[in-house]
Structures are given as structure tokens and as C-alpha cells.
Amino acid sequence: MKIQEADAKALLVGQGLPVPGWEVARTTAEARAAAERFLRSGADRVVIKAQVLVGGRGKAGGVKLAGSADEAEAVAGQILGMEIKGIPVRKVLVAEAADIVKEFYLSAVVDRAARRILLMGSAEGGVEIEQVAVDQPEAIRRTHAHPYLGLLDHQARQFAFSMGLGAHWKTAAQIARGLVATMLAHDADLVEINPLAIIRDPGADRHGGERLVCLDAKITLDDSALARHPGLEELRDPDEEDPADREARKAAISFIKLDGTIGCMVNGAGLAMTTMDLVKRAGGEPANFLDIGGGARADKVAAAMRIILSDPKVSAILVNIFGGITRGDEVAHGLIEARRQQERDVPMVVRIVGTNAPEADVLLREARFETAGSLDEAAAKAVAASRGAVA
């Protein structure tokens, strides 16, 4: 689950990291009022930033500075009226504009192969780190945190120096450790600060009064660990959750949308992967990964069907059920009910084996469903049906 910059910053503050203060505004009037508060308490300028769950907001024109309340209102109006990568901006973050001396990159991710948290840092901050990784991989520093001891002092120090943060090594080491702490405290997959910035304190002369702060924050949380952190659920942004993802989550269905045309409904993650492979081998492209889970009842099957059909690209559906705890006849009832409710007529091929498969077969034949005995046959039929539907 991705969370907004403002919420990510709050989690960083919770771990004691230096983050300049901010406010969130949903309207130009709120943005103006927030800007007035920052300007009145001594800020020369404010920064206004789109709150959307995509990167590259700066490049897209979603990060702008303003020197007065009027300007802040106008700039907030521009940003609140735009779409970034197809997502309408519904809220902005307002903060005192930082006087940036230099931008760095710092992140923590789960390194599955090493089974540790990996810290990555670079003096090439503020830009797209993916490009840095391609063009000059040596510019990215890496170090692993120890699973029990965390990031050791000497590691943090060495890391800070290698990033060119020598003069700020104490804060840099504290921030690096704070990233690891944030990962552990909330079961995050990623904590990214880009830019981590050296900023000049307001009123300071050219050389004095510099500080290291987190100017941007991006955190993704491990969905599978959310049950352990009930408080984090409220950070889910309903403005940006895809309706299909929302329905899948509510029905406890594992669903990942893909780009193809063959909707897949399967029970079990491994079987779902195999089904996708066989669709590809038969010359088709899966429209999704969908696992209805073990013991699914008719209503869950109907929900899965609605989710699959909500994708307009789906031109055929392949249902592949291996009955164990899940009963074949229960799934068949669900499919029949789902087809009754269904608004769009899409050809469907059903393969059900295992528990109560003969009963399922009788029900499906009576309801005139297209069935298949083997998975190869089912995949071939689904691909053929999707071509027929397209032609």
C-alpha cells in the first residue's frame, strides 16, 4: 500500500527524523490560509506540492514555490486543477520553502535475496534514481542493516561519508538508522527520501546555518503485514484506490490487474500462476491474476466475476478451479448466479476438477456453460473465444 507524502512524513517524524513542518489543503482557500501561517511565522516563500501517489511530481509541474498568499492561492489552484499521470490532484501539501544547498538520495528497501534491509544512498539526489542506477551505478552506495543489531554506528558513519555527507555525518547516520527503524516499526517495503537535502537556515549567511532534512518522503507498506498495524489502515487513500482493487480487498480476493484480454478466475496462487502461463502458451494474454482462495462460496465467485468484468479489455474468461476445500458445485452455483447478474456478455470457459466436480459438471451443462476437461484445453478454448469475440 502506497501512502501519501504527508502521511509518510508523519511516520518519519514519529521516528524522530528531521522533517520541515507542513499542512495539507484540499481547496485553494485552505492552501492560502496555510501559506499565510508559514509566511507570517517568517517564511520568505512556501512550497506547494501535489499529493498524488506517483513519482515525478516536480517534473510534471506539481511542485511550485510561491512568495505571497495571493501567489500561493493561484499556484494551489493550478496544481489542484491538474492531473499527474492520469490521477487528478485532490490535495496539496503546503510548507515553508527550503533554501536547498544540495540534494541527496536515501532509501531503505527489503533485500529479499540477502534477507536484510538494504540502504541505498547517492549524492545524485533530486533526480530519477532509476536513471542514475543505469548511467552511473557506482554513484549509488549500498549497505545492509544487521537483522538483530540494526545499522551499526561505524556502518552508518561510513555510509554517510561515502555519500559525501561528511560535514553532516551525525545527522545523516541518525537519518539512516531512522529509515531502518521506520521499516521495522511499520513493516514497510520501501522508505525513500528524495531529496534528502542540505538546506540553509532562513537568515543564515552563505556558509553558516546549514541543516540536513527530509524534503520528500515516499513509503510503501507491506499489504500482507497490515493486519499487524490496524492504525495504518486509515492511511489508505480512498481517492486513489482503484475500484476493482477495493472490491477485491473487501471480498478477500487476491487480484492484480494485467494488460491482456483473458480474465482468469482461479483458486490458489500457484494454480493462478500456472493458468496464466498456459494462457500465454495458448497464444493469449491474461487480463489479471485472481485467486479466490480456498473454500470460496458462491457470493465470492460472483464478486470475482464482477471484478474481472469491470475491465473493459476482457473478451473471454477462463475459470480454473481445483476443488479441495472449495466445492465444485458451490463454484458452479456462483458462476450461474454471476452470469445472471452480468451486464456484459463475455464467453466463458470453465474447468472444475476435484471435490464435487461431477455435480458441478451437471449444473454447468444444464446452464449451457462451455466446459473443458484439461487445463490445456480450457486455455485453448478461452483464447479462441476471445479471438471470436474480438473479430
Ligand code: GDP
Ligand atoms: P517528486 O518530483 O514527486 O519526487 O517531488 P519532490 O518533493 O522530490 O520535489 C521535486 C523537486 O522540487 C525537488 O527535487 C526539489 O528540487 C524541488 N523542491 C521540493 N521542495 C522544495 C523546496 O522546499 N524548496 C525548493 N527550492 N525546491 C524544492
Ligand code: MN
Ligand atoms: Mn522526490
